[in-house]
Amino acid sequence: MSQVPSKQSVAIVLKSGDKVSIKPDHPVKSPSDLAPGECLLKMICTGVCHTDLHAALGDWPVKPMSPLIGGHEGVGEIVAIGEHTNDSPVKVGQRVGVKWIADSCRDCEFCRKGLEQNCEKVKISGYTVDGTFSQYLVSYVHSVTVIPDELESYAAASILCAGVTVYRALKYSNTGAGDWVVLPGAGGGLGHLAVQYAKYMGRRVIAIDTGDDKHKLVKDLGADVWLDFKESKDIVADIKKATGGKGAHAAIVTTASSSGYTQAVDYLREGGSLMAVGLPGTAKLEASIFFTVFKSITIQGSYVGNRQDAVEAIDIAASGAVKCFYKKSTLSNIAQVYEDLSAGKIAGRIVLDVTK
Numbered sequence: 001m002s003q004v005p006s007k008q009s010v011a012i013v014l015k016s017g018d019k020v021s022i023k024p025d026h027p028v029k030s031p032s033d034l035a036p037g038e039c040l041l042k043m044i045c046t047g048v049c050h051t052d053l054h055a056a057l058g059d060w061p062v063k064p065m066s067p068l069i070g071g072h073e074g075v076g077e078i079v080a081i082g083e084h085t086n087d088s089p090v091k092v093g094q095r096v097g098v099k100w101i102a103d104s105c106r107d108c109e110f111c112r113k114g115l116e117q118n119c120e121k122v123k124i125s126g127y128t129v130d131g132t133f134s135q136y137l138v139s140y141v142h143s144v145t146v147i148p149d150e151l152e153s154y155a156a157a158s159i160l161c162a163g164v165t166v167y168r169a170l171k172y173s174n175t176g177a178g179d180w181v182v183l184p185g186a187g188g189g190l191g192h193l194a195v196q197y198a199k200y201m202g203r204r205v206i207a208i209d210t211g212d213d214k215h216k217l218v219k220d221l222g223a224d225v226w227l228d229f230k231e232s233k234d235i236v237a238d239i240k241k242a243t244g245g246k247g248a249h250a251a252i253v254t255t256a257s258s259s260g261y262t263q264a265v266d267y268l269r270e271g272g273s274l275m276a277v278g279l280p281g282t283a284k285l286e287a288s289i290f291f292t293v294f295k296s297i298t299i300q301g302s303y304v305g306n307r308q309d310a311v312e313a314i315d316i317a318a319s320g321a322v323k324c325f326y327k328k329s330t331l332s333n334i335a336q337v338y339e340d341l342s343a344g345k346i347a348g349r350i351v352l353d354v355t356k
Protein backbone atom coordinates (compact mmCIF):
# COMPACT_ATOMS: atom_id res chain seq x y z
CA MET A 1 0.00 0.00 0.00
CA SER A 2 3.07 2.22 0.04
CA GLN A 3 2.29 3.26 -3.53
CA VAL A 4 -0.77 5.25 -2.41
CA PRO A 5 0.25 8.95 -2.47
CA SER A 6 -0.93 11.44 0.13
CA LYS A 7 -2.05 14.03 -2.46
CA GLN A 8 -3.99 13.84 -5.71
CA SER A 9 -5.57 16.01 -8.40
CA VAL A 10 -9.33 16.44 -8.26
CA ALA A 11 -11.80 18.60 -10.17
CA ILE A 12 -13.64 20.71 -7.64
CA VAL A 13 -16.48 23.26 -7.56
CA LEU A 14 -15.83 25.40 -4.49
CA LYS A 15 -19.40 26.66 -4.20
CA SER A 16 -22.53 26.08 -6.29
CA GLY A 17 -22.40 28.13 -9.48
CA ASP A 18 -18.59 28.53 -9.43
CA LYS A 19 -16.46 27.31 -12.31
CA VAL A 20 -14.94 23.85 -11.96
CA SER A 21 -11.17 23.93 -11.34
CA ILE A 22 -8.34 21.46 -10.77
CA LYS A 23 -6.94 21.19 -7.26
CA PRO A 24 -3.57 19.39 -7.47
CA ASP A 25 -2.99 18.86 -3.75
CA HIS A 26 -6.23 17.33 -2.49
CA PRO A 27 -5.62 14.78 0.29
CA VAL A 28 -5.97 11.03 -0.35
CA LYS A 29 -7.52 9.12 2.54
CA SER A 30 -4.87 6.85 3.99
CA PRO A 31 -5.71 3.12 3.67
CA SER A 32 -5.31 2.79 7.45
CA ASP A 33 -8.04 5.41 7.95
CA LEU A 34 -10.65 3.55 5.87
CA ALA A 35 -13.75 2.57 7.85
CA PRO A 36 -15.04 -1.02 7.70
CA GLY A 37 -16.91 -1.44 4.40
CA GLU A 38 -14.95 1.31 2.68
CA CYS A 39 -12.47 0.71 -0.11
CA LEU A 40 -9.95 3.01 -1.76
CA LEU A 41 -10.00 3.09 -5.55
CA LYS A 42 -7.20 4.22 -7.83
CA MET A 43 -9.35 5.74 -10.53
CA ILE A 44 -8.75 5.00 -14.22
CA CYS A 45 -11.40 7.04 -15.99
CA THR A 46 -14.75 8.76 -15.50
CA GLY A 47 -17.60 9.75 -17.73
CA VAL A 48 -19.12 13.22 -17.63
CA CYS A 49 -22.90 13.43 -17.47
CA HIS A 50 -25.39 16.29 -17.83
CA THR A 51 -26.26 15.70 -14.19
CA ASP A 52 -22.76 16.90 -13.27
CA LEU A 53 -23.69 20.31 -14.67
CA HIS A 54 -26.80 20.43 -12.48
CA ALA A 55 -24.67 19.41 -9.49
CA ALA A 56 -22.12 22.18 -10.21
CA LEU A 57 -24.87 24.79 -10.58
CA GLY A 58 -26.90 23.49 -7.64
CA ASP A 59 -30.12 24.12 -9.61
CA TRP A 60 -32.05 21.02 -8.56
CA PRO A 61 -34.67 20.98 -5.78
CA VAL A 62 -32.33 18.66 -3.81
CA LYS A 63 -29.06 20.52 -3.07
CA PRO A 64 -25.54 19.08 -3.50
CA MET A 65 -22.64 19.27 -1.03
CA SER A 66 -20.27 22.21 -1.25
CA PRO A 67 -17.36 22.23 -2.07
CA LEU A 68 -18.18 19.51 -4.59
CA ILE A 69 -16.07 16.87 -6.32
CA GLY A 70 -18.48 15.71 -9.02
CA GLY A 71 -18.67 12.62 -11.21
CA HIS A 72 -20.70 9.42 -10.89
CA GLU A 73 -19.74 7.04 -13.66
CA GLY A 74 -16.14 6.04 -13.02
CA VAL A 75 -13.96 2.96 -13.11
CA GLY A 76 -11.02 2.28 -10.82
CA GLU A 77 -8.95 -0.46 -9.25
CA ILE A 78 -9.33 -1.35 -5.59
CA VAL A 79 -6.03 -0.59 -3.85
CA ALA A 80 -7.17 -1.00 -0.23
CA ILE A 81 -10.11 -2.22 1.83
CA GLY A 82 -10.91 -0.92 5.31
CA GLU A 83 -9.73 -3.05 8.21
CA HIS A 84 -12.43 -5.17 9.92
CA THR A 85 -14.56 -5.26 6.75
CA ASN A 86 -16.75 -8.35 6.93
CA ASP A 87 -17.74 -10.49 3.95
CA SER A 88 -16.41 -8.17 1.27
CA PRO A 89 -17.74 -9.29 -2.14
CA VAL A 90 -14.72 -7.63 -3.83
CA LYS A 91 -10.98 -7.75 -3.27
CA VAL A 92 -7.85 -5.64 -3.74
CA GLY A 93 -6.73 -5.58 -7.38
CA GLN A 94 -10.25 -5.88 -8.81
CA ARG A 95 -11.57 -3.34 -11.32
CA VAL A 96 -14.89 -1.86 -10.22
CA GLY A 97 -17.35 0.82 -11.24
CA VAL A 98 -18.77 3.66 -9.17
CA LYS A 99 -22.30 4.75 -10.05
CA TRP A 100 -24.71 7.52 -8.97
CA ILE A 101 -25.81 5.49 -5.94
CA ALA A 102 -22.48 5.31 -4.10
CA ASP A 103 -23.93 3.37 -1.18
CA SER A 104 -27.20 2.46 0.49
CA CYS A 105 -27.96 1.01 3.92
CA ARG A 106 -29.49 -2.23 2.53
CA ASP A 107 -31.74 -2.37 5.64
CA CYS A 108 -34.42 0.33 5.27
CA GLU A 109 -37.86 -0.27 3.75
CA PHE A 110 -36.80 1.02 0.33
CA CYS A 111 -33.57 -0.98 0.21
CA ARG A 112 -35.50 -4.12 1.20
CA LYS A 113 -37.89 -3.42 -1.68
CA GLY A 114 -35.00 -3.11 -4.16
CA LEU A 115 -35.26 0.68 -4.31
CA GLU A 116 -31.72 1.34 -3.12
CA GLN A 117 -31.86 4.61 -5.09
CA ASN A 118 -34.45 5.81 -2.59
CA CYS A 119 -32.62 4.58 0.53
CA GLU A 120 -33.20 6.74 3.61
CA LYS A 121 -29.42 6.92 4.12
CA VAL A 122 -28.37 6.96 0.45
CA LYS A 123 -24.94 8.31 -0.49
CA ILE A 124 -24.86 9.89 -3.96
CA SER A 125 -21.58 10.05 -5.91
CA GLY A 126 -20.53 13.56 -6.87
CA TYR A 127 -23.53 15.00 -5.02
CA THR A 128 -23.61 14.07 -1.34
CA VAL A 129 -20.22 12.28 -1.25
CA ASP A 130 -17.02 12.87 -3.27
CA GLY A 131 -17.34 11.74 -6.87
CA THR A 132 -15.22 10.23 -9.60
CA PHE A 133 -13.50 13.42 -10.85
CA SER A 134 -10.55 12.37 -8.74
CA GLN A 135 -7.49 10.14 -8.89
CA TYR A 136 -8.24 8.29 -5.66
CA LEU A 137 -11.74 7.78 -4.33
CA VAL A 138 -13.24 6.23 -1.21
CA SER A 139 -16.06 3.89 -2.18
CA TYR A 140 -17.99 1.02 -0.61
CA VAL A 141 -17.31 -2.70 -1.04
CA HIS A 142 -21.01 -3.64 -0.97
CA SER A 143 -22.02 -1.10 -3.61
CA VAL A 144 -19.28 -1.00 -6.25
CA THR A 145 -20.01 -2.85 -9.51
CA VAL A 146 -17.43 -5.42 -10.64
CA ILE A 147 -16.31 -4.77 -14.23
CA PRO A 148 -15.79 -8.07 -16.12
CA ASP A 149 -12.42 -8.53 -17.88
CA GLU A 150 -14.06 -8.45 -21.32
CA LEU A 151 -15.24 -4.88 -20.80
CA GLU A 152 -12.58 -2.19 -20.95
CA SER A 153 -12.78 0.67 -18.48
CA TYR A 154 -13.62 3.49 -20.92
CA ALA A 155 -16.43 1.45 -22.48
CA ALA A 156 -17.82 0.66 -19.02
CA ALA A 157 -17.83 4.21 -17.63
CA SER A 158 -21.03 5.59 -19.16
CA ILE A 159 -22.85 2.28 -18.82
CA LEU A 160 -22.73 2.92 -15.05
CA CYS A 161 -25.06 5.93 -15.37
CA ALA A 162 -26.66 6.32 -18.81
CA GLY A 163 -26.68 2.57 -19.45
CA VAL A 164 -28.12 1.55 -16.07
CA THR A 165 -30.76 4.28 -16.31
CA VAL A 166 -32.17 3.28 -19.69
CA TYR A 167 -31.75 -0.45 -19.02
CA ARG A 168 -33.83 -0.24 -15.84
CA ALA A 169 -36.53 1.86 -17.53
CA LEU A 170 -36.85 -0.78 -20.25
CA LYS A 171 -36.82 -3.60 -17.70
CA TYR A 172 -39.76 -2.08 -15.79
CA SER A 173 -41.72 -0.92 -18.85
CA ASN A 174 -44.17 -3.85 -18.79
CA THR A 175 -43.19 -4.84 -22.31
CA GLY A 176 -42.28 -8.19 -23.79
CA ALA A 177 -40.39 -9.46 -26.83
CA GLY A 178 -41.78 -8.00 -30.05
CA ASP A 179 -43.46 -5.07 -28.30
CA TRP A 180 -42.99 -1.55 -29.68
CA VAL A 181 -40.93 0.90 -27.65
CA VAL A 182 -40.63 4.57 -28.59
CA LEU A 183 -37.30 6.26 -27.84
CA PRO A 184 -37.37 10.05 -28.23
CA GLY A 185 -33.79 11.39 -28.49
CA ALA A 186 -32.63 7.97 -29.74
CA GLY A 187 -29.42 9.37 -31.26
CA GLY A 188 -28.23 10.99 -28.01
CA GLY A 189 -26.09 9.81 -25.09
CA LEU A 190 -28.89 7.97 -23.29
CA GLY A 191 -30.85 7.22 -26.45
CA HIS A 192 -28.18 5.33 -28.40
CA LEU A 193 -27.71 3.00 -25.42
CA ALA A 194 -31.49 2.59 -25.07
CA VAL A 195 -31.76 1.47 -28.71
CA GLN A 196 -29.16 -1.24 -28.12
CA TYR A 197 -30.60 -2.50 -24.82
CA ALA A 198 -34.10 -2.53 -26.32
CA LYS A 199 -32.96 -4.58 -29.32
CA TYR A 200 -31.01 -6.95 -27.04
CA MET A 201 -34.25 -7.44 -25.07
CA GLY A 202 -36.16 -8.27 -28.25
CA ARG A 203 -38.24 -5.10 -28.41
CA ARG A 204 -39.10 -3.31 -31.64
CA VAL A 205 -37.76 0.23 -31.61
CA ILE A 206 -39.22 3.45 -32.95
CA ALA A 207 -36.34 5.92 -32.84
CA ILE A 208 -37.17 9.64 -32.80
CA ASP A 209 -34.46 12.23 -33.42
CA THR A 210 -33.32 14.48 -36.24
CA GLY A 211 -30.58 14.67 -38.88
CA ASP A 212 -28.84 12.23 -41.21
CA ASP A 213 -26.02 11.34 -38.78
CA LYS A 214 -28.43 10.26 -36.05
CA HIS A 215 -30.61 8.47 -38.59
CA LYS A 216 -27.62 6.41 -39.72
CA LEU A 217 -26.46 5.77 -36.14
CA VAL A 218 -29.78 4.42 -34.86
CA LYS A 219 -30.38 2.35 -38.00
CA ASP A 220 -26.90 0.81 -37.62
CA LEU A 221 -27.82 0.00 -34.01
CA GLY A 222 -30.93 -1.85 -35.17
CA ALA A 223 -33.81 0.61 -34.77
CA ASP A 224 -36.85 -0.72 -36.68
CA VAL A 225 -38.47 2.63 -37.47
CA TRP A 226 -36.92 6.10 -37.78
CA LEU A 227 -38.89 9.30 -37.31
CA ASP A 228 -37.25 12.68 -37.90
CA PHE A 229 -39.16 15.07 -35.63
CA LYS A 230 -38.28 18.03 -37.87
CA GLU A 231 -39.64 16.31 -40.96
CA SER A 232 -42.64 14.51 -39.49
CA LYS A 233 -45.86 16.54 -39.69
CA ASP A 234 -47.56 14.42 -37.04
CA ILE A 235 -45.43 12.21 -34.77
CA VAL A 236 -48.47 10.64 -33.09
CA ALA A 237 -49.99 9.65 -36.45
CA ASP A 238 -46.65 8.32 -37.71
CA ILE A 239 -46.22 6.12 -34.62
CA LYS A 240 -49.78 4.80 -34.92
CA LYS A 241 -49.14 4.01 -38.59
CA ALA A 242 -45.88 2.18 -37.83
CA THR A 243 -47.61 0.03 -35.21
CA GLY A 244 -50.60 -1.14 -37.25
CA GLY A 245 -52.83 1.68 -36.02
CA LYS A 246 -52.64 0.67 -32.36
CA GLY A 247 -49.81 2.76 -30.92
CA ALA A 248 -46.67 1.78 -29.03
CA HIS A 249 -46.49 -0.38 -25.89
CA ALA A 250 -44.05 1.89 -24.07
CA ALA A 251 -42.11 5.13 -24.31
CA ILE A 252 -38.83 5.82 -22.53
CA VAL A 253 -38.82 9.61 -22.23
CA THR A 254 -35.48 11.15 -21.33
CA THR A 255 -36.19 14.68 -22.55
CA ALA A 256 -36.43 17.78 -20.38
CA SER A 257 -39.40 19.18 -22.31
CA SER A 258 -43.01 18.71 -21.19
CA SER A 259 -44.23 18.07 -24.74
CA GLY A 260 -42.35 14.75 -24.90
CA TYR A 261 -44.59 13.48 -22.10
CA THR A 262 -47.87 14.92 -23.36
CA GLN A 263 -47.29 13.35 -26.75
CA ALA A 264 -46.51 9.93 -25.29
CA VAL A 265 -49.97 9.58 -23.73
CA ASP A 266 -51.38 10.17 -27.23
CA TYR A 267 -49.22 7.66 -29.10
CA LEU A 268 -49.23 4.85 -26.52
CA ARG A 269 -51.70 2.03 -27.02
CA GLU A 270 -54.16 0.91 -24.34
CA GLY A 271 -52.29 -0.49 -21.34
CA GLY A 272 -49.08 1.26 -22.43
CA SER A 273 -46.33 2.52 -20.13
CA LEU A 274 -44.78 5.95 -20.06
CA MET A 275 -41.40 5.70 -18.37
CA ALA A 276 -40.16 9.11 -17.16
CA VAL A 277 -36.38 9.09 -16.96
CA GLY A 278 -35.08 12.65 -17.48
CA LEU A 279 -34.51 14.91 -14.46
CA PRO A 280 -35.29 18.48 -15.54
CA GLY A 281 -35.21 20.80 -12.52
CA THR A 282 -38.58 22.47 -12.97
CA ALA A 283 -40.57 21.13 -15.98
CA LYS A 284 -44.06 19.79 -15.22
CA LEU A 285 -45.54 16.59 -16.56
CA GLU A 286 -48.70 17.48 -18.43
CA ALA A 287 -50.87 14.65 -19.64
CA SER A 288 -54.56 14.16 -20.26
CA ILE A 289 -55.99 12.59 -17.10
CA PHE A 290 -58.98 11.44 -19.12
CA PHE A 291 -56.91 9.48 -21.63
CA THR A 292 -54.44 8.25 -19.03
CA VAL A 293 -57.39 6.61 -17.25
CA PHE A 294 -59.46 5.74 -20.33
CA LYS A 295 -56.49 4.02 -22.03
CA SER A 296 -55.21 2.41 -18.78
CA ILE A 297 -51.84 4.15 -19.23
CA THR A 298 -49.16 3.69 -16.57
CA ILE A 299 -46.93 6.70 -15.90
CA GLN A 300 -43.87 5.61 -13.96
CA GLY A 301 -40.77 7.44 -12.75
CA SER A 302 -37.61 5.36 -13.15
CA TYR A 303 -34.62 6.69 -11.23
CA VAL A 304 -31.15 5.32 -12.20
CA GLY A 305 -30.92 1.75 -10.91
CA ASN A 306 -30.00 -0.48 -7.99
CA ARG A 307 -26.96 -2.78 -7.66
CA GLN A 308 -28.65 -5.62 -9.53
CA ASP A 309 -29.68 -3.33 -12.41
CA ALA A 310 -26.06 -2.17 -12.64
CA VAL A 311 -24.71 -5.74 -12.72
CA GLU A 312 -27.17 -6.67 -15.48
CA ALA A 313 -26.49 -3.55 -17.56
CA ILE A 314 -22.72 -4.07 -17.27
CA ASP A 315 -22.94 -7.79 -18.09
CA ILE A 316 -24.96 -7.09 -21.25
CA ALA A 317 -22.33 -4.52 -22.31
CA ALA A 318 -19.56 -7.03 -21.53
CA SER A 319 -21.24 -9.54 -23.85
CA GLY A 320 -20.63 -7.08 -26.69
CA ALA A 321 -24.33 -6.41 -27.29
CA VAL A 322 -24.21 -2.79 -26.14
CA LYS A 323 -21.48 -0.29 -26.95
CA CYS A 324 -21.24 3.26 -25.70
CA PHE A 325 -20.03 5.80 -28.26
CA TYR A 326 -17.69 8.15 -26.45
CA LYS A 327 -14.83 10.56 -26.97
CA LYS A 328 -11.79 10.64 -24.71
CA SER A 329 -10.56 13.72 -22.89
CA THR A 330 -8.62 14.39 -19.69
CA LEU A 331 -9.50 15.46 -16.15
CA SER A 332 -7.33 18.58 -16.58
CA ASN A 333 -9.56 19.60 -19.50
CA ILE A 334 -12.80 19.34 -17.52
CA ALA A 335 -13.66 23.07 -17.53
CA GLN A 336 -13.74 23.02 -21.34
CA VAL A 337 -15.82 19.82 -21.33
CA TYR A 338 -18.37 21.51 -19.02
CA GLU A 339 -18.55 24.51 -21.37
CA ASP A 340 -19.07 22.31 -24.43
CA LEU A 341 -21.69 20.25 -22.59
CA SER A 342 -23.71 23.28 -21.54
CA ALA A 343 -23.46 24.71 -25.06
CA GLY A 344 -24.89 21.41 -26.37
CA LYS A 345 -21.73 20.87 -28.46
CA ILE A 346 -21.09 17.30 -27.35
CA ALA A 347 -22.59 14.37 -29.25
CA GLY A 348 -22.54 11.07 -27.34
CA ARG A 349 -20.55 10.83 -24.12
CA ILE A 350 -17.19 12.13 -22.92
CA VAL A 351 -14.89 9.93 -20.82
CA LEU A 352 -11.95 11.51 -18.98
CA ASP A 353 -8.54 9.99 -18.33
CA VAL A 354 -8.08 10.94 -14.65
CA THR A 355 -4.33 10.38 -14.71
CA LYS A 356 -3.84 13.37 -17.05
Ligand SMILES: [Zn+2]
Pocket residue numbers: 049050051052072073100161162
Ligand atom coordinates in the same frame (compact mmCIF):
# COMPACT_ATOMS: atom_id res chain seq x y z
ZN1 LIG B 1 -25.34 10.59 -14.96
Ligand SMILES: [Zn+2]
Pocket residue numbers: 104105106107108109110111112116118119120121122
Ligand atom coordinates in the same frame (compact mmCIF):
# COMPACT_ATOMS: atom_id res chain seq x y z
ZN1 LIG C 1 -31.64 1.87 2.81
